[in-house]
Amino acid sequence: MPKWLKVVLLTMLLLVLLCGIGVGAVGFWFNTNKDRLREDGKRLMAEAKVFGGGTDADGCVKESLRRLDVADGFVAQAEQKVFLRACLENTLARPDFCVGVPKMTEFMAAASWSVANCNDRGAKDPQACGRLMQAVMEHCEKQPAVKAEQPIPG
Numbered sequence: 523m524p525k526w527l528k529v530v531l532l533t534m535l536l537l538v539l540l541c542g543i544g545v546g547a548v549g550f551w552f553n554t555n556k557d558r559l560r561e562d563g564k565r566l567m568a569e570a571k572v573f574g575g576g577t578d579a580d581g582c583v584k585e586s587l588r589r590l591d592v593a594d595g596f597v598a599q600a601e602q603k604v605f606l607r608a609c610l611e612n613t614l615a616r617p618d619f620c621v622g623v624p625k626m627t628e629f630m631a632a633a634s635w636s637v638a639n640c641n642d643r644g645a646k647d648p649q650a651c652g653r654l655m656q657a658v659m660e661h662c663e664k665q666p667a668v669k670a671e672q673p674i675p676g
Contacts, residue, residue, distance in 0.1 A: 570608030620662035
């Protein structure tokens with residue numbers, strides 16, 4: 523067997539081993555922290571339900587962005603997305619909230635909308651804000667479409 527093939531095979535073996543260790547470490551971390559994560563999720567859902575009951579959808583987005591600005595790390599950012607989803611489900615109806623919000627499957631429109639929305643709202647972390655705005659798009663996809671008023675034929 524040529525030396526270069528041995529090097530390539532050894533490198534591939536090391537990469538597979540490192541990936542396996544990484545997956546195992548992530549699995550171990552989630553298994554170790556699952557109870558805390560579950561309790562944090564329940565607490566967030568309860569907070570979102572109470573908050574959403576006293577505001578409109580835009581208020582939910584503003585509060586989620588405020589919380590996102592102080593969130594530290596990927597898990598904390600994911601928690602804010604959970605909060606926003608639950609808040610929007612329990613918020614006061616506002617029929618014009620979803621006007622202009624693209625579907626998640628419209629990739630280019632969704633990305634442009636997220637960037638513009640995050641910039642308009644002055645988000646400190648545009649990438650985290652973009653992930654948060656996915657919850658808005660998901661919420662709006664579930665809502666019945668709001669149709670513009672049709673002129674009455676005369």
